[in-house]
Amino acid sequence: MLTAYIQAAHVEDPGDEEPAATRERLKDRFPRGATRRMTQLGLLVGSVMEPLAPTENDTLVYASEYAESRALEGFLDSFPSASPTLFQTSIHPSAVQQFLIQRQQAVRTFFPMTGRENLVAHALQVALLADTPRSLVCGGEERGTWLLQNGVASARTFAFSLSLTKEPGNAIGELSLSETDPAPGELNLLRFFQALRDREPLLLNAAPALRLTLSWR
């Protein structure tokens, strides 16, 4: 069984907030002028990561199924004169990179992940197997527009972060993954976000053969 202690958990749940409104709401959390170039997901991931003060020696795991949907839409719309800015912004881990590059914060081990039903379980497995004293797990989605209309973007905007350690310290919760029967998983990213937001305990198959226990103190 793999176990870690939750030292902190943060969420952003902006509902139907448009990117411009998110930018305005969070502009004081970032250096002046920086938000102009940030995506909505970048702003939200930055907002939930900032209190964790990432360091070079953390393992960082990022989970998103669709990632930068708005930048991807913009890049696709920019053809045949493809936009270089939107190209680089649309690349999967851009949300995290926007935040860390702005802070010039190196991080040794960074695992950007994607997927669907098993994404949460596998992201946590990466974090729990890490060799660093602290692992940070973050993730989220941003609501698409025309990609959403075609069923290939998230309908919800949200972000979360978790700080995990191997020692209990002043933990606010505990996470563990254990081997179990190969029944299908039932924990997608949105459901995990909701559990973090509501401080809800979980005991379920998060992926085939992986049972997740999430408890709060």
Add this chain to the structure above:
Amino acid sequence: MGPTAFNSPVRLAAYGCLTTFGDTASTHRALVNGERALRQLPVLGREGGDPAPLALCPGRSLDEAAPPNWLPFVRQLAARLPSDGWGSPRRPVYVTSSNFGVGSLYAFRRTHDPSHLAYGTPSACVEWLRHELGWGPNVTTFSHACVSAHLGLLQASRIVSAGLADEALVFSFDFLSPFVAGGFHSLKILNADFPAPYADRPTGSIGLGDGAAFAILTTEEKGDFCIAAQSVHNEMHHFTANQADGAGFAACIRPIITATADRRVWLKGHGTGTLEAGRLEAGALGQAFRGAPLVSWKGSLGHTLGSCGAVELAIAAESMRTGQVPGTIGTRPPVFLDAVACETFSHAPYDAVVCTSNAFGGAHAALLLTPAPC
């Protein structure tokens, strides 16, 4: 705590790759013979655009079809996997790519044909591949641009070393599309020139290539090679540039230097053909491994993006197996480092290879490949 390597050796039980030249043996043979797979093709496929060096699998069009026209090549590679049962709890699969089927979204935007949508997102693309290749559901997906494959190798190593799996399959792929070629062309690093990695010339250029590869890792005594150490580092300095002093390259390599101990190594660098990154990489590698021959194969194969770490691992292993190491095709002096090997050379004086890859955001990855036993 400074940067450290993952130093639990794992066995490379099997490996294979697929490039424009074909399978591992064909690719290695073509590289040894100094052949270049890259051809000047329009970056937007049938829509035209500027010519740029692209290397596509034989008979494949750059334009996306539904299902994607690269499926037969993936099948061809998967048919060489030495066993089945992949994607079960004890035999997990780690899929890594930078672009997955995103070219299908470009095709949808251009044609409005909804049949393309089934392959356009990473999760949909991997789920489709999983069914096509008969894998179970235990599939983990990493996407970190051009170091994606290294992350798959690292996590696969951790899983088998922790005793949580018997064997782990890392399966990497990236096939070109107008989306990808157009994006790199917009960054102005994909131009009409063929790449010349590590060459000191006025203008840099890269080429892009189709690529796919697999590596099977285990702690059991299988296969002729070991991945003896792995290291990663993320500068987070700039999206498309590295720290000017090369500190990011050095930070990633540092733990690997310790792991090489007194081994005699040659170096398989990232070497895309861009000037600044090539200069920094060659400088850092030259300082860390004085006199060790440095090669890049992207001047022939093109940059196979998220698959490059696994494709080049397979070619490096094949080089050790056959005793012939292909040189840096497309490059002639002057070069950034005297140790850049432009011609094929013998592996005989060496007993290990350091393989490195780099990516957007100042991401770096390195591994040490040695003969078995580890």
